[in-house]
Amino acid sequence: MSTTTPPAPAPDSTISAAHTEQLTKVYGRGDAQVVALDQVSVDFRKGQFTAVMGPSGSGKSTLMHCTAGLDSPTAGRVFIGDTEIGRLNDNNLTQLRRDRIGFIFQAFNLVPTLTARENIELPLAIAGRKPDPEWFDTIIRTVGLVDRLAHKPNQLSGGQQQRVACARALLSRPEIIFADEPTGNLDSASGTEVLGFLRRSVDELGQTIVMVTHDPVAASYADRALFLADGRIVDEIANPTRDAVLQQIARLDSHTHHAQRAAGSEA
C-alpha cells in the first residue's frame, strides 16, 4: 500500500458516488404489505453531503439500507459508482461494503475493550490491510482525537466516541459514507461537534456523505436535503437552512393532513 497521501479530491458534482433507479422495496404480503420505497430514483454526487429527511415510516432507513447493500430491493437498481450491486454475489457484496462504503450509526458500535486507535483501525485490520500513516494522522487531526487515541470508549464523551466511529468510517477512504441519525444519541454540543466534523470531511477530504436525520439543525450542515413521504422523494432543498427545513416539514405535514382529511382517515 502506498504511504503517500494524495491531496483530497476536489468535490466533483458531476460524478455519481451512488444512485438508484426506480428503487422499490415492499415488505410483507397481502394485507400486511407495506410499500416502503416506491420507484425512487436518486443520485448522490461525489463530494456532496446529503441529508435524507421525512416523517417516521417514510422510508429513510430503507433507502439507506438498500443503497448501501444492507438490504435488497424488491425492484429497481442500485449502483455504487459504476457497480450495480444487485449483480454481485454475497462475497463480492460483502467486499464492496467493506472496501467502498463507510457506516456511522446512532449507537457508536465501538468495541469497549479496545482503545480509540484500535477501534479506528479494526475494519482495516480485519481486511488484512495496514492503515496509511499519513491518512490516519490527517483524519485524527480532522476529528480532533490526537490526544485521545489511547483511551477506551468508556473514557470518552459521547461526542468523542462518535468521532472515533467517524474516523473508523473514513480510514478506508470509502467512496461514500452512510450515516443513520449520527447525532441521535448525542447532546446538542456533542452533536454540533460531530456535524462540524462531517462537514469538514466533505470540505477538506472530499468525502461523500448521505445522512438520515430528523433534526433540521443537522440537515443544515448538508449541501442538500431530500424529503421522503410514503416511500417517495417529494421535495429537495439546496443549501438547506434550519428555517427552510422547518418550513418544508410544516408544508409536508399540512399536505399529509389534507390528504388524510380527503381520504376521511381522520374521523
Ligand SMILES: Nc1ncnc2c1ncn2[C@@H]1O[C@H](COP(=O)(O)OP(=O)(O)OP(=O)(O)O)[C@@H](O)[C@H]1O
Ligand atoms: N423489516 C420490515 N418488515 C416490515 N415492514 C418494514 C420493515 N422495515 C421497515 N418497514 C416498514 O417500511 C416503512 C418504512 O420504514 P423505514 O424504517 O424505512 O422508515 P423511516 O423513515 O426510516 O422511519 P423512522 O424515521 O421511524 O426510522 C414503514 O412503514 C415500516 O414500518
